[in-house]
Amino acid sequence: MAIESVRQHFKQFNREQDVKEFDTSSATVQEAADTIGVIPARIAKTLSFRGEGERAILVVAAGDAKIDNKKFRQRFGFKARMLSPEEVLDQTGHAIGGVCPFGLKNDLDVYLDESMKRFDTLFPACGSSNSAIELTCEELSAYASAKEWVDICKGWESEEIEAEKVKSHS
Secondary structure: OHHHHHHHHHHOOOOHHHOEEOOOOOOOHHHHHHHHOOOHHHEEEEEEEEOOOOOEEEEEEEOOOEEOHHHHHHHHOOOOOEOOHHHHHHHHOOOOOOOOOOOOOOOOEEEEEHHHOOOOEEEEOOOOOOEEOOEEHHHHHHHOOOOEEEOOEEOOOOHHHHHHHHHHHO
16 A cells, blocks of 8 residues: 555654544645645645656645646756556556655656745645645655755746735744
8 A cells, every 4th residue: 555655664754653644535735735724735746747768757846836838848858748647656656646755666756846945834645545744845855855946837926825824824
């Protein structure tokens, strides 16, 4: 089971007990936000793309961010093509709805999008459609063995989100 591989992954950091399982679905950004009780932007979604050759690459971005195809191509040198659900499972070991950069089946390159840096903590999935863990950006980067931070998303820099962020800190 994928959540077990994620728990095993977090054992090396003594954080396996921080993986939360819910009674309700956290498979989509909105469901995860509703289940956890945060704005959708604070859900760290993991997107799977065809990389060079047979290997996929993973991009973790804020829940409200969308891939900017032009920025993606400029950064990686190829067109952003998402994997099919079967390919995602084959490459990551996680099914759609629980995909995360932890406890992966294969050694994949993980990139973190700048859209997440505006939050103190985010909530990535943990291998199942009803799991998550709360992590800082630094923890996310370390635990995912991320290659680097990239700026390849759009649609997330709105005043509405900034207002929500301020409200959640008061």
